Amino acid sequence: MPFSPKPPTPLLMRPHGLSRQHTITLGGVTFIPDLSGALFLRDEATLLVSDLHLEHGTSLARRGVHVPPFDTYATLAQLEQVLTATQARRLILLGDSFHDDVAHAEVADDVRERLTAITARVDTVWISGNHDPVAPRELGGTSADAVMIGSITLRHIPGDIAGGGCEISGHLHPGARIVQRGRSVHGKCFAADGRRLIMPAFGAYTGGLPVSSRAFNGLFDDTAAHVWMIGRAALHRFAMRRVR
Numbered sequence: 001m002p003f004s005p006k007p008p009t010p011l012l013m014r015p016h017g018l019s020r021q022h023t024i025t026l027g028g029v030t031f032i033p034d035l036s037g038a039l040f041l042r043d044e045a046t047l048l049v050s051d052l053h054l055e056h057g058t059s060l061a062r063r064g065v066h067v068p069p070f071d072t073y074a075t076l077a078q079l080e081q082v083l084t085a086t087q088a089r090r091l092i093l094l095g096d097s098f099h100d101d102v103a104h105a106e107v108a109d110d111v112r113e114r115l116t117a118i119t120a121r122v123d124t125v126w127i128s129g130n131h132d133p134v135a136p137r138e139l140g141g142t143s144a145d146a147v148m149i150g151s152i153t154l155r156h157i158p159g160d161i162a163g164g165g166c167e168i169s170g171h172l173h174p175g176a177r178i179v180q181r182g183r184s185v186h187g188k189c190f191a192a193d194g195r196r197l198i199m200p201a202f203g204a205y206t207g208g209l210p211v212s213s214r215a216f217n218g219l220f221d222d223t224a225a226h227v228w229m230i231g232r233a234a235l236h237r238f239a240m241r242r243v244r
Helices: 056-062 071-086 109-121
Strands: 024-026 029-033 039-041 046-049 090-093 123-127 142-144 147-149 152-154 166-169 174-180 183-192 196-198 226-230 235-239
Touching: 024 183, 024 196, 046 071, 071 109, 174 226
Parallel strands: 046 090, 090 123, 123 142, 152 166, 166 196
Antiparallel strands: 024 029, 029 039, 039 046, 147 152, 174 183, 183 196, 183 226, 226 235
16 A cells, blocks of 8 residues: 555645535525535535545656645545535545546545544535546445435536536546636636536646537637635626636
């Protein structure tokens, strides 16, 4: 098992806290975005998180790119804090929870214990991602290719939306950049247009792909779409057309 020392203090952690100003509504269901990049359905005590990419640092090291090997600890600590703060009873992980299909076998023993503790106390669903198509059975929870909440399909990669339906996905790691008062501000973001919501990546080493990039072409109705940029202490909502 690769050496994965625990850092003395949580590194690379973003602030967290449910937005007091913003909600995102799909299919008549209201979600509250969190500064961490999670999404909370208060009525069902359900927390949605996408793209943890645990053991990202280990994967990079195997390819000769050496970075501080603390990303898994920082990401996991962030997840534990948000679960505690929201008192969620259900956790749905929208794919790419591990950076590759062998990463779950490489986590340190204490990380494995913490993940197992989460799945033991919270109803956990691992949605398959392109990086981790097979769920880690030894860590508990259940696995699925997709989950339904009312008319909303939860899956990893954005897909076709049937008439009258909605979708929440991850995969694309949306980010946005805006210029205000001569200053350029950029960061990870939630992106949604009333039928589709794409979540930001939760992992400590994950970045944001600009929603202006070709990967997002055709996914949103730009006249109705907005982004919720994650700031240091608050979420900032802008019309999609301002950042595209």
